[in-house]
Amino acid sequence: MKLHCSLWCSLWSLLLLGAGSLLLLVRLQDLTDTVHQLTPGVSGLVAPRWPLDKDVVTDSAAADGVGPPQSSLSVFSDSSVGSKQPVTKRHRKLLLKSSFAASSAPSGGEEQQQLKLARVQVSRRRLLNEVCAKYQPGVIERPVSRREVSRVYVEDRSRLLYCEVPKAGCSNWKRVLMVLGGSATSTRDIPHDAAHYTNHLQRLDSFDHVGIAKRLRSYTKVLFVREPFERLVSAFRDKFESPNSYYHPVFGRPIISRYRANATRTALRTGTGVTFREFVQYLLDVRRPVGMDIHWEPVSQLCNPCLLRYNFIGKFESLEKEANFLLQSIGAPRNLTFPDFKDRNPLAERTSSQITQRYFSQLNSTERQKAYDFYYMDYLMFNYPRPFKDLH
Numbered sequence: 273m274k275l276h277c278s279l280w281c282s283l284w285s286l287l288l289l290g291a292g293s294l295l296l297l298v299r300l301q302d303l304t305d306t307v308h309q310l311t312p313g314v315s316g317l318v319a320p321r322w323p324l325d326k327d328v329v330t331d332s333a334a335a336d337g338v339g340p341p342q343s344s345l346s347v348f349s350d351s352s353v354g355s356k357q358p359v360t361k362r363h364r365k366l367l368l369k370s371s372f373a374a375s376s377a378p379s380g381g382e383e384q385q386q387l388k389l390a391r392v393q394v395s396r397r398r399l400l401n402e403v404c405a406k407y408q409p410g411v412i413e414r415p416v417s418r419r420e421v422s423r424v425y426v427e428d429r430s431r432l433l434y435c436e437v438p439k440a441g442c443s444n445w446k447r448v449l450m451v452l453g454g455s456a457t458s459t460r461d462i463p464h465d466a467a468h469y470t471n472h473l474q475r476l477d478s479f480d481h482v483g484i485a486k487r488l489r490s491y492t493k494v495l496f497v498r499e500p501f502e503r504l505v506s507a508f509r510d511k512f513e514s515p516n517s518y519y520h521p522v523f524g525r526p527i528i529s530r531y532r533a534n535a536t537r538t539a540l541r542t543g544t545g546v547t548f549r550e551f552v553q554y555l556l557d558v559r560r561p562v563g564m565d566i567h568w569e570p571v572s573q574l575c576n577p578c579l580l581r582y583n584f585i586g587k588f589e590s591l592e593k594e595a596n597f598l599l600q601s602i603g604a605p606r607n608l609t610f611p612d613f614k615d616r617n618p619l620a621e622r623t624s625s626q627i628t629q630r631y632f633s634q635l636n637s638t639e640r641q642k643a644y645d646f647y648y649m650d651y652l653m654f655n656y657p658r659p660f661k662d663l664h
């Protein structure tokens with residue numbers, strides 16, 4: 273899309289100027305834990321503004337230890353972008369300090385990698401800002417409702433909020449949150465069901481309004497997304513292509529009965545054998561016979577990114593690298609790295625872009641276009657390219 277290109281071009285020129293953003297890598301814990309405890313409580317439930325910290329000092333001031341203490345959020349906020357501070361020796365020292373645990377003396381390559389990841393964060397947030405300003409102007413002025421934070425998990429010890437996006441690494445994120453919170457010692461010991469059903473994790477909507485507002489204002493808010501069509505295919509394969517005692521009866525039955533002519537009695541009874549095309553027909557039907565589900569709900573609705581303004585926007589496509597970067601930046605225990613467990617149907621091949629193309633080739637161009645329209649905001653907000661040439 274043209275919009276993408278022009279956004280990117282201007283983004284990159286800003287980024288080139290914004291060498292000050294390199295300080296993003298400064299370890300949060302080294303800075304301060306205090307500033308947000310000192311901020312006065314809010315009366316209503318108001319979403320934080322963006323950029324979050326008006327009181328953030330410039331990079332050079334922070335590095336010299338003058339000025340007010342920097343909040344943890346500044347590490348993943350845009351406040352340092354646009355200042356033209358070069359990378360000073362001091363910055364480098366801080367960067368080195370925060371480098372990966374394994375090596376006591378990180379190589380220059382690692383350092384470069386981290387700078388790159390930090391810059392990626394800056395540009396993702398910037399793009400999201402632009403899209404939000406255009407499509408949901410004023411949204412951050414309004415209060416946040418409980419429902420709007422109902423997918424957000426809380427980890428108080430590391431001051432982390434994680435919005436759960438199914439099919440984008442969420443089981444492993446829950447494991448990591450459990451270890452961070454102290455309810456498990458290692459991600460390795462946590463079976464899939466425990467990660468989801470006995471995880472001892474609290475959701476943000478379980479707090480009162482003051483508790484919600486406080487956390488939204490001061491915690492690092494994390495979102496991991498995935499290419500929308502790939503996420504959709506992954507959800508379809510997971511829920512409909514292997515036995516499932518919930519999705520087959522609850523979704524499969526109404527889908528087959530509505531969209532399949534001459535369905536067999538068995539198919540109508542079990543709800544097993546939904547085709548991808550039938551599934552997409554259901555998804556695009558304005559009068560769906562059964563409601564939405566978090567596994568295929570657009571992230572733009574599931575996690576309300578314009579309202580909540582995430583500090584860290586990771587991508588499934590580089591999940592481990594970006595997750596480990598985040599863990600390191602928040603000062604997680606050095607031996608805690610992001611796990612690589614494939615929970616559901618471990619024998620089935622991971623959904624790739626080739627597999628995604630194969631499923632979408634079962635649709636005609638109108639259906640593909642409508643599916644793209646359905647996930648259009650996700651494509652726009654998270655800068656995924658058009659998955660088929662004929663889409664517009």
Ligand SMILES: *[C@@H]1O[C@H](CO)[C@@H](O)[C@H](O)[C@H]1NC(C)=O
Pocket residue numbers: 457458459605607608
């Ligand atoms: C990390 O090290 C600590 C002790 O330093 C230990 O208690 C913990 O189990 C280790 N965690 C993992 C994930 O290995």
Ligand SMILES: *[C@@H]1O[C@H](CO)[C@@H](O)[C@H](O)[C@H]1NC(C)=O
Pocket residue numbers: 533534
């Ligand atoms: C459904 O069955 C009817 C009658 O047996 C037949 O005429 C029709 O072509 C079938 N439709 C499909 C889509 O198979």
Ligand SMILES: *[C@@H]1O[C@H](CO)[C@@H](O)[C@H](O)[C@H]1NC(C)=O
Pocket residue numbers: 553636637638639
């Ligand atoms: C594509 O399939 C839909 C049914 O889902 C049909 O209504 C539409 O006419 C088809 N479009 C084209 C271009 O074949």
